[in-house]
Amino acid sequence: MHKTLPALATRLVSSLAAALLLSPSAQAAGQPDPGKRPSSADVLAAAQPGDWREVxxxxxxxxxxxxxxxxxxxxxxxxxxxxxxxxxxxxxxxxxxxxxxxxxxxxxxxxxxxxxxAPTARAKPADxxxxxxxxxxxxxxxxxxxxxxxxxxxxxxxxxxxxxxxxxxxxxxxxxxxxxxxxxxxxxxxxxxxxxxxxxxxxxxxxxxxxxxxxxxxxxxxxxxxxxxxxxxxxxxxxxxxxxxxxxxxxxxxxxxxxxxxxxKLQVLRTDTATWKRWLDSRRYRSGWFVHSPDRVELCSALPPVRPAP
Amino acid sequence: MHKTLPALATRLVSSLAAALLLSPSAQAAGQPDPGKRPSSADVLAAAQPGDWREVxxxxxxxxxxxxxxxxxxxxxxxxxxxxxxxxxxxxxxxxxxxxxxxxxxxxxxxxxxxxxxAPTARAKPADxxxxxxxxxxxxxxxxxxxxxxxxxxxxxxxxxxxxxxxxxxxxxxxxxxxxxxxxxxxxxxxxxxxxxxxxxxxxxxxxxxxxxxxxxxxxxxxxxxxxxxxxxxxxxxxxxxxxxxxxxxxxxxxxxxxxxxxxxKLQVLRTDTATWKRWLDSRRYRSGWFVHSPDRVELCSALPPVRPAP
Known part of the structure; x- marks a missing residue:
């Protein structure tokens, strides 16, 4: 196993990426131990179809x-x-x-x-x-x-x-x-x-x-x-x-x-649900690889995951 | 002139980059008008040798x-x-x-x-x-x-x-x-x-x-x-x-x-000087291209400039 850093919450949660997030090496590298708080991947794995919105x-x-x-x-x-x-x-x-x-x-x-x-600019619709x-x-x-x-x-x-x-x-x-x-x-x-x-x-x-x-x-x-x-x-x-x-x-x-x-066909995780609150908490309260839980999220480090529509 | 965004405070201020920051196009794109608050480029141009530390x-x-x-x-x-x-x-x-x-x-x-x-790992000094x-x-x-x-x-x-x-x-x-x-x-x-x-x-x-x-x-x-x-x-x-x-x-x-x-041979702008305070202010209080001055800096958006030793 590589010495490494934990996974970033992925922007694009493809089925492949989701599988990798749950792989033993990823788990060893950054996911909480079983019995600890659910990880971001755990929260997404448990999300229901209604937790996602269409694009x-x-x-x-x-x-x-x-x-x-x-x-x-x-x-x-x-x-x-x-x-x-x-x-x-x-x-x-x-x-x-x-x-x-x-x-x-x-x-x-x-x-x-x-x-x-410039005069050579590409034309735009006049109106x-x-x-x-x-x-x-x-x-x-x-x-x-x-x-x-x-x-x-x-x-x-x-x-x-x-x-x-x-x-x-x-x-x-x-x-x-x-x-x-x-x-x-x-x-x-x-x-x-x-x-x-x-x-x-x-x-x-x-x-x-x-x-x-x-x-x-x-x-x-x-x-x-x-x-x-x-x-x-x-x-x-x-x-x-x-x-x-x-x-x-x-x-x-x-x-x-x-x-x-x-x-x-893409879907974005909804930000008005209980799942979303759980996902944010999974980013706030860290364990496993983390020895110091940040106990906070930052707007630009918490953009909602995106996935292909199943 | 391109429609664009203002210059980012450059990480590496080479003599070339410094010249470009002061070029008419850069000025038009993001530097304050003459008579307004000094821009970051103005502050750096006025910095003294003692405002920089050696690496x-x-x-x-x-x-x-x-x-x-x-x-x-x-x-x-x-x-x-x-x-x-x-x-x-x-x-x-x-x-x-x-x-x-x-x-x-x-x-x-x-x-x-x-x-x-792994067993094939490159050897490190035993001590x-x-x-x-x-x-x-x-x-x-x-x-x-x-x-x-x-x-x-x-x-x-x-x-x-x-x-x-x-x-x-x-x-x-x-x-x-x-x-x-x-x-x-x-x-x-x-x-x-x-x-x-x-x-x-x-x-x-x-x-x-x-x-x-x-x-x-x-x-x-x-x-x-x-x-x-x-x-x-x-x-x-x-x-x-x-x-x-x-x-x-x-x-x-x-x-x-x-x-x-x-x-x-590189130098980093010192962060214990009056020049540094002026540089931070040039990032806090924006005019020219900016219509809304942020009136603040953020740590990770204000890393000190680096330049080749003159």
């Missing part, structure tokens, strides 16, 4: 790279205009043949049109919506489940249907947080200069200072490693200096437009 | 990969026995020809002997010290500079000569925190089963739940992207399934043993 095919993108698929869920409740724009752009083939143009270590991977606002700033939204109307833990970045943090969210009840607003794997809409110096045609995802430590400064639009649910393990760009801000260093985007489709048989 | 050549490693060098500083004040073991192992050629054996997305990259405790648990040490004797910000993981967090540190003044101890780029000593189920022969670095969001559970031994000061951008392992816990997927380690030398002319 709506109208609200998700399938981005195809040479290395394989990347699935992104869009957060319509938080960025409705950006989400609609992105769906519209994808349906018009806007992203097909564009590229990943920037990878800055411990920060972001960004994709879109390298020529952006594409001018997107407003969607940095936050009203707290009212959201099924916000606050964590008891505070993190200093916001009065409250927690989850809304699987999305990591910060909230300020006094001001009455809420916003998606810049956790690893969250996706946002790149903008220029003007706050309302994003339209959803340029996107990025967080590949390192959560840069929470970006919260309330840019529109978050979704989360990478599958294929995150295809974006995080790319060579870092050597130019300013991590942009690639040469076109041939970029990773081409073969195609981006709305999941609903992908033929049923080839469509990835 | 002692006896306390640093040069790990050579095919992709280039990785420089790791060892934290002797926090893990003296592990640091001595690692230096001893490096001097004996222990790491030469071993490999990076595990990369788990948003978690860790781990290297050492894939055969580990290599049995390393004790070095998860924390006495707070007394450390020049600990606490941040005013709390993060929920410890009563206090701050810096000791550039190291990110958490402290519990009531219990009188302090420990290195698991920030991105920090290096630790892999262990098995027994808390005292690490000896420094297997190492890992954090490549994603800080897994602070590991704090006080494993011995941190240092920080990657240069070449972090050579460890973070590697293909993720498909096996359990991110271990590679096949030997040919591993990245060979060509050689690891103590920096003091590298001929002077080819030795990377």
């Amino acid at each position: 709506k095919a109208e609200d998700a993108l399938l981005m195809e790279l040479a290395s394989g698929p990347v699935v992104i869920e869009l957060a319509r409740e938080f960025a409705p205009v950006h989400a609609s724009n992105i769906v519209r752009l994808a349906r018009g083939g806007y992203f097909d043949g564009l590229a990943i143009i920037r990878v800055q270590d411990n920060y972001v991977t960004q994709w879109g049109d390298a020529d952006d606002e 594409l919506a001018k997107a407003p700033v969607e940095f936050s939204r009203a707290l009212k109307g959201l099924d916000f489940r606050a964590l008891p833990e505070r993190d200093g970045w916001a009065p409250q943090v927690g989850f809304v249907q699987g999305w990591p969210v910060a909230a300020d009840p006094k001001k009455g607003h809420a916003w998606l947080t810049h956790c690893n794997s969250m996706v946002g809409a790149a903008r220029g110096n003007e706050p309302d200069s994003s339209d959803g045609s340029g996107l990025y995802t967080v590949i390192g430590h959560a840069p929470r200072a970006l919260d309330l400064n840019i529109t978050s639009v979704g989360r990478v649910l599958q294929g995150m490693e295809r974006l995080s393990a790319l060579p870092r760009g050597a130019g300013a801000l991590g942009f690639y200096e040469k076109a041939e260093q970029r990773t081409p985007i073969q195609r981006v489709r709305v999941l609903a437009d992908v033929p049923e048989a080839e469509r990835p | 002692k050549a006896e306390d640093a490693l040069l790990m050579e990969l095919a992709s280039g060098p990785v420089v790791i500083e060892l934290a002797r004040e926090f893990a003296p026995v592990h640091a001595s073991n690692i230096v001893r192992l490096a001097r004996g050629g222990y790491f030469d020809g071993l490999a990076i054996i595990r990369v788990q997305d948003n978690y860790v990259t781990q290297w050492g002997d894939a055969d580990d405790e 290599l010290a049995k390393a004790p648990v070095e998860f924390s040490r006495a707070l007394k004797g450390l020049d600990f500079r606490a941040l005013p910000e709390r993060d929920g993981w410890a009563p206090q967090v701050g810096f000791v000569q550039g190291w990110p540190v958490a402290a519990d003044p009531k219990k009188g101890h302090a420990w290195l925190t698991h920030c991105n780029s920090m290096v630790g000593a892999a262990r098995g189920n027994e808390p005292d089963s690490s000896d420094g022969s297997g190492l890992y670095t954090v490549i994603g969001h800080a897994p602070r739940a590991l704090d006080l559970n494993i011995t941190s031994v240092g920080r990657v000061l240069q070449g972090m992207e050579r460890l973070s951008a590697l293909p993720r392992g498909a096996g359990a816990l991110g271990f590679y399934e096949k030997a040919e997927q591993r990245t060979p380690i060509q050689r690891v030398r103590v920096l003091a043993d590298v001929p002077e002319a080819e030795r990377p």
Whole structure:
């Protein structure tokens, strides 16, 4: 057995990964002894079908790279205009043949049109919506489940249907947080200069200072490693200096437009259930390999697991 | 100009990177307007030679990969026995020809002997010290500079000569925190089963739940992207399934043993100066591209910049 560290709560719980999490070596390396508190894997193994929610095919993108698929869920409740724009752009083939143009270590991977606002920029639909700033939204109307833990970045943090969210009840607003794997809409110096045609995802430590400064639009649910393990760009801000260093985007489709048989069907663990509370507790109270239980979770270290629909 | 995000405070401030941070495009993308608060780049540009500390050549490693060098500083004040073991192992050629054996997305990259405790394991010096648990040490004797910000993981967090540190003044101890780029000593189920022969670095969001559970031994000061951008392992816990997927380690030398002319000479921004306070403020109070100033810093988003000695 390797000397090692315990398993990270996996983002993607495939049947293979679930099996591995329960393998003797994983157990020896990090799972609680029998009779101790249930591990995260134990909680997921005991979850019922109703503990998972579907990812709506109208609200998700399938981005195809040479290395394989990347699935992104869009957060319509938080960025409705950006989400609609992105769906519209994808349906018009806007992203097909564009590229990943920037990878800055411990920060972001960004994709879109390298020529952006140049005369050679790829055309967008003439009537594409001018997107407003969607940095936050009203707290009212959201099924916000606050964590008891505070993190200093916001009065409250927690989850809304699987999305990591910060909230300020006094001001009455809420916003998606810049956790690893969250996706946002790149903008220029003007706050309302994003339209959803340029996107990025967080590949390192959560840069929470970006919260309330840019529109978050979704989360990478599958294929995150295809974006995080790319060579870092050597130019300013991590942009690639040469076109041939970029990773081409073969195609981006709305999941609903992908033929049923080839469509990835994913589920996200619901964050309004007793199972979810047990899962959080399995992350809070650690034993086995751990000699010091942290007795807390942190928002960006507790994003809900994702699995293929059984 | 690309729609984009502002620059991340760079880990490695090379003269090239410093120039780029001040380039018009970078300025347009994220630096404050002239007349506003100084940016991080402004603060570094105004820093004096005495604001930087040297990296002692006896306390640093040069790990050579095919992709280039990785420089790791060892934290002797926090893990003296592990640091001595690692230096001893490096001097004996222990790491030469071993490999990076595990990369788990948003978690860790781990290297050492894939055969580990198997009969085919690489031999270690017979009198290599049995390393004790070095998860924390006495707070007394450390020049600990606490941040005013709390993060929920410890009563206090701050810096000791550039190291990110958490402290519990009531219990009188302090420990290195698991920030991105920090290096630790892999262990098995027994808390005292690490000896420094297997190492890992954090490549994603800080897994602070590991704090006080494993011995941190240092920080990657240069070449972090050579460890973070590697293909993720498909096996359990991110271990590679096949030997040919591993990245060979060509050689690891103590920096003091590298001929002077080819030795990377690095400096870390001191964390006990007025310049450091200004640098933290430049990260706390944001303007320019930012419309919402976070008015706070977070320990693991504020690791001190590193530069080649001028």
